[in-house]
Amino acid sequence: MSLPVSIISQQPISTQQPLTLGVGTVTALAPMQDVTDLAFMNVIAEYGCPDYFFTEYFRVHETSRLDKPILRSITENTTGKPIFAQMIGESIPDLVRIAKLLSHYPVAGIDLNMGCPAPRIYRKNVGGGLLRDPDKIDRILGELRANVAGRLTVKMRIGFEDTSEFDRVLSLIDKHDIDLLSLHGRTVKEAYHGAVHYDAIAQAVARLRCPVLANGNVSSASTALAVLTQTQAAGVMIGRSAIRNPWIFSQIRQALADETISVVTLGRVRGYIDRLYQMSTAQAVPEKSQVSRLKMYLNYIGQSVDAEGGFLSEMRRAKTEVELFDICDRYLLTEPQTVFSPEPYPGIFARPKCED
Numbered sequence: 001m002s003l004p005v006s007i008i009s010q011q012p013i014s015t016q017q018p019l020t021l022g023v024g025t026v027t028a029l030a031p032m033q034d035v036t037d038l039a040f041m042n043v044i045a046e047y048g049c050p051d052y053f054f055t056e057y058f059r060v061h062e063t064s065r066l067d068k069p070i071l072r073s074i075t076e077n078t079t080g081k082p083i084f085a086q087m088i089g090e091s092i093p094d095l096v097r098i099a100k101l102l103s104h105y106p107v108a109g110i111d112l113n114m115g116c117p118a119p120r121i122y123r124k125n126v127g128g129g130l131l132r133d134p135d136k137i138d139r140i141l142g143e144l145r146a147n148v149a150g151r152l153t154v155k156m157r158i159g160f161e162d163t164s165e166f167d168r169v170l171s172l173i174d175k176h177d178i179d180l181l182s183l184h185g186r187t188v189k190e191a192y193h194g195a196v197h198y199d200a201i202a203q204a205v206a207r208l209r210c211p212v213l214a215n216g217n218v219s220s221a222s223t224a225l226a227v228l229t230q231t232q233a234a235g236v237m238i239g240r241s242a243i244r245n246p247w248i249f250s251q252i253r254q255a256l257a258d259e260t261i262s263v264v265t266l267g268r269v270r271g272y273i274d275r276l277y278q279m280s281t282a283q284a285v286p287e288k289s290q291v292s293r294l295k296m297y298l299n300y301i302g303q304s305v306d307a308e309g310g311f312l313s314e315m316r317r318a319k320t321e322v323e324l325f326d327i328c329d330r331y332l333l334t335e336p337q338t339v340f341s342p343e344p345y346p347g348i349f350a351r352p353k354c355e356d
């Protein structure tokens with residue numbers, strides 16, 4: 001497999017050509033609400049930038065305006081990589097209105113969220129809830145396509161309760177000339193549990209004209225290669241494992257180029273934790289909030305620190321900055337050359353608020 005080749009520009013989308021990902025394999029950081037803000041994207045870019053970013057979702061309803069903090073991840077994006085603006089909603093005039101507003105900013109395209117599995121979201125028939133209503137998807141994509149001059153992309157799951165409508169939804173992706181599909185290979189009801197159905201992703205790749213990014217449990221460079229081989233996708237989109245291991249995108253590039261994959265040590269991970277903390281202290285919030293924000297990231301990082309899960313259970317009990325960093329130092333700096341496991345240790349789970 002060859003290296004990523006397609007770098008697309010960051011002009012307002014109305015001036016851009018349709019998306020072609022080229023012949024290379026690409027990587028993207030998955031959108032994650034309350035995680036993938038401007039500061040976090042900058043940190044990720046320092047450790048090994050993905051080829052594409054996606055914003056957290058802009059909520060779209062009758063009175064919605066562009067959320068300013070999310071907008072900053074577009075207007076102040078200095079990573080050099082394109083960013084797609086994601087929207088979540090079901091009101092067609094408002095989706096069109098917000099998409100048009102977003103088109104004036106330097107986005108790579110407009111992305112529609114059709115995957116969020118949080119019940120309070122899907123009950124409003126937005127996010128993953130849309131997958132129950134293919135007729136509505138048809139109308140939404142038709143109107144957005146007619147009104148968005150640039151790229152229109154979709155991020156979705158393989159169904160709501162089951163995959164009975166999957167084929168129909170794929171035909172709508174083709175019908176409306178969607179430029180890129182990011183596909184999480186689980187149903188909405190499966191949330192984050194159980195195996196990812198990579199066979200369904202392979203089915204979408206074989207069926208669709210547009211490129212597909214395979215998403216769901218891509219946890220290391222070797223998993224990425226296996227998923228790419230199985231699905232033949234144009235690339236991989238990675239969420240939680242990029243929080244755990246921000247070197248993952250550069251490791252994937254190494255693996256694709258048949259180079260030796262760099263080893264990450266616990267000492268380097270300790271540096272990454274400092275970097276994450278600096279990021280939240282820069283935001284002038286009380287120590288308690290900074291500590292709980294860092295713990296959110298540590299929930300993922302801790303999956304690869306020790307096989308017994310000692311780091312995770314101790315850090316979850318820490319209350320102050322001093323306590324938390326003492327635990328980090330003990331687990332990560334006592335033997336800093338120890339390898340940080342490329343995969344999460346079996347049976348060690350992150351337990352943060354998990355919603356999309």
Ligand SMILES: Cc1cc2nc3c(=O)[nH]c(=O)nc-3n(C[C@H](O)[C@H](O)[C@H](O)COP(=O)(O)O)c2cc1C
Binds near residue numbers: 055241
């Ligand atoms: C904390 C969190 C927040 C998320 N927020 C979003 C979101 O705003 N939009 C979206 O399309 N998906 C969201 N997702 C889903 C991810 O983009 C991704 O599809 C999912 O985590 C599976 O990929 P992974 O196994 O690589 O993490 C979120 C996931 C998590 C864990």
